[in-house]
Amino acid sequence: MPITVAATNGGAAKAAALPVPVFDPQHLGKPPKRRAHKRSATGYIPERDEKTGDEIWPRGDEATWKKGLLTEPPEDETSISNAIVHHAQTTIARQPYNLDDAGAYQAVALAVRDDLIINWNDTQSHFTRTAPKVVHVTRLRTGRALDNALLNLGLRNKFSDSIGKLGFTLEDLLDSERDAGLGNGGLGRLAACYLDSSASMELPVWGYGLRYKYGIFQQLIAPDGSQLEAPDPWLNNGNPWEIHRPDVKVDVRFYGHAQRINRGRAVWTAGQEVVAIANDVPVPGYRTRNTNNLRLWDARPKSGFDLLSFNAGDYHRAVDSSNQAEAITRVLYPNDNHDAGKELRLKQQYFWTAASLGDIMRRFKDLGKPITEFPQYVSIQLNDTHPTLAIPELMRILVDEEEVEWSTAWQIVIRTFAYTNHTVLPEALEKWPIPLVENLLPRHMQIIYDIPQHQAVERKYPGDRDRLARMSLIDETWPKFLRMANLAVIGSFKVNGVAELHSQLVQTTILKDFAEFYPGKFRNITNGITPRRWLDQCNPGLSALITEVLGGKKDEWLKDLNLLKGLTKYQDDPGFQKKWNAVKLQNKERLAHYIEKTTGVIVNTDSMFDIQVKRIHEYKRQNLNILGVIHRYLEIKRKTPEERKKVVPRTILFAGKAAPGYYAAKLTIRLIVNVARVVNADPDVKGILTVLFLPDYSVSLAELLIPASDISQHISTAGTEASGTGNMKFCLNGGLLLGTVDGASIEIAEEVGEENVFMFGHLVEDLRYQHQYHHVNIQQRSQTLAAVLDEISNGRFGDGHVYESLLNTIRGNDYYLISEDFDSYLKAQEIVDEAYQDRASWTKKSIRTVAFMGKFSSDRAIIQYAEEIWNIEPTKLKA
Known part of the structure; x- marks a missing residue:
């Protein structure tokens, strides 16, 4: 189907946009030295060699540029830097030597957009000429765009170098994007x-x-x-x-x-x-x-x-x-x-x-x-x-x-x-x-x-x-x-x-x-999910390691995720496992730095990172998770100091937003935050158990959390989660899955092998009584859970009366079957602890999980559509 777009001569426009000479980082903070320049027919201003005074033209081809025969400058360091400086000076009206990260981000983004618009115009013109059938999809959530655009265009390294010579870092500019x-x-x-x-x-x-x-x-x-x-x-x-x-x-x-x-x-x-x-x-x-x-x-x-x-x-x-x-x-x-x-x-x-x-x-x-x-x-x-x-x-x-x-x-x-x-x-x-x-x-x-x-x-x-x-x-x-x-x-x-x-x-x-x-x-x-954002962009260390062992064919495996099966050749290789774990540790340290900067809490990067991040909702059962955390905390408190040394250290992270009018979900957040305050202040569990709720969950925060996970939780009541894509993102980044037999978690288990996931809870066909009132009291359903609920009611984590309405949904009808699955959930957590102590076996599970995630690429899904x-x-x- 044609798309009516006013076509522009993007190349000529870009050439005309290249302005003043590129300056070195040491010139930032003071005006660059004035130089004499002349403009060619295309609008390009050549630099002059500092020593000889000779003009410097792209590719050394002055005649070509003066005649305007090149429709756009080559994507070299000089032209990229010039484009950035041009947008800083003329589009956002800022002097390059007095530019903060936010302004530099704007200038860089506009320079990248120049490349996008040329391709975008050509694509829409091509659709107009060929009139293919066009599909229209709705409801978008994009996240940050700069890094994704640079990676897809293949310009990340070139822009990173150019940005560096202008006195900034690409990483700082990426953080400036909302x-x-x-x-x-x-x-x-x-x-x-x-x-x-x-x-x-x-x-x-x-x-x-x-x-x-x-x-x-x-x-x-x-x-x-x-x-x-x-x-x-x-x-x-x-x-x-x-x-x-x-x-x-x-x-x-x-x-x-x-x-x-x-x-x-x-x-x-x-x-x-x-x-x-x-x-x-x-x-x-x-x-x-x-x-x-x-x-x-x-x-x-x-x-x-x-x-x-x-x-x-x-x-x-x-x-x-x-x-x-x-x-x-x-x-x-x-x-x-x-x-x-x-x-x-x-x-x-x-x-x-x-x-x-x-x-x-x-x-x-x-x-x-x-x-x-x-x-x-x-x-x-x-x-x-x-x-x-x-x-x-x-x-x-x-x-x-x-x-x-x-x-x-x-x-x-x-x-x-x-x-x-x-x-x-x-x-x-x-x-x-x-x-x-x-x-x-x-x-x-x-x-x-x-x-x-x-x-x-x-x-x-x-x-x-x-x-x-x-x-x-x-x-x-x-x-x-x-x-x-x-x-x-x-x-x-x-x-x-x-x-x-x-x-x-x-x-x-x-x-x-x-x-x-x-x-x-x-x-x-x-x-499916896109491996470009959810592996290459958010986990560059793992992407580089995969590319290295697959023969340097990054462009191929990012468009055919089934090629990841080649990783299985190295799953038992101690040297490769060491590199794999080094990438994971680097990602955990990156997340730990963010946590310390935003919350002031120092986390143990040698601990297991256990993460549940998603919209807060009763069917997603963040309440099951935090009740399990309370049980873990109470169990550790009962141990002697010598016994605590044998406990697998865990850092348990939550994030997600509750709808403003969803009272039960907001109570769940409040409970998580107050449990975290008690746990993190208790010297008996210091270094063994840390609990945090990270506020203002977003795509950008997900890009920090997902690569750092050792285990991720997808614990919806069986039959309530349509698919889930968070489970795919965590597994694609080497985090193992702890989940119920629900949604796409079932298919992930089938692909990666049931021995590499940790499943628990009732099956859909077992839930005949889901919508019936439970006449059996909570103690008979689960004594362990009843004890946890009593600790909350008795004020161990703040005013217990605040949480009574939330707790009564479990003590009473328990629509989402917390009490039915709680003991099974705790058993699965024990198996996770045991498996994590064998680090070689755990790493092998992680490698095999990534290797068999090919089915869950959005490329496969979109081709199927x-x-x-x-x-x-x-x-x-x-x-």
């Missing part, structure tokens, strides 16, 4: 991995999202251990990676009236109108010129500033429309525990889908193809239910604006969308109150009511009222709700789960009726 506040949790990060793989595999894929002014929130910890939320102003210093597109805009309407006219059409008028403004972020592929696009939408008012109200002294009314519009993209995930928050959340979802659909339709119409061919050029992947409003929105565009007959429009829709389900938890399947949807999107509710699902089910299963009610788009309880998962299934041509167990559960539990109704529509595509769902092929940009 994580993009574009998403939260694994789903957003998964989509970002898929964009990286799409570009690397040269597949035509676009990403869409919202350009939030503030991220989800900055997490702070109060003196009592509670989570506090502060704004995350990630855009305060600008975003050097984005290209503002004021010419690309889409009008979006809310509220108003929808008046039906003829042949199923309607006219939607009045209400609130806002404008979506595009901002583009180039997404480079690894060692390819193909550069895909991430388009982010910013909400602006349609009417703008009300001058009449302002002149009348009503200053609030004058900016009211601006504030209402800009609120849509102000904060990622507003608290939806109240009606206003729910409405804003639904507004965000529709704004995002309406802007993206409007843009997709505009670019399709530039092809001049019949509207019936839309699915031949466009495929849209619904990443969970949040973008599901795209289904009625496309129907609205086709029927109301393009005047397509209803049944033809519906056929176009169901051939365009595919839906990925990411949860089997019934409470996590989105449902919206019908009155809210009718008020905010009156035309869309008309369309939803007109979808002929009810009649189709009635024809196939006459008289089956229960099935009809389960498959309805409307939950008829009071108040009525719109079921977004049902709408996503009905409006899509394919539905997939994200791990083998999860896909089975989707088809046998929450979407069982639909799986029976639509044979062949459901399938599995196990998630391309072949089995999207029906697209690579579209390679020529060198």
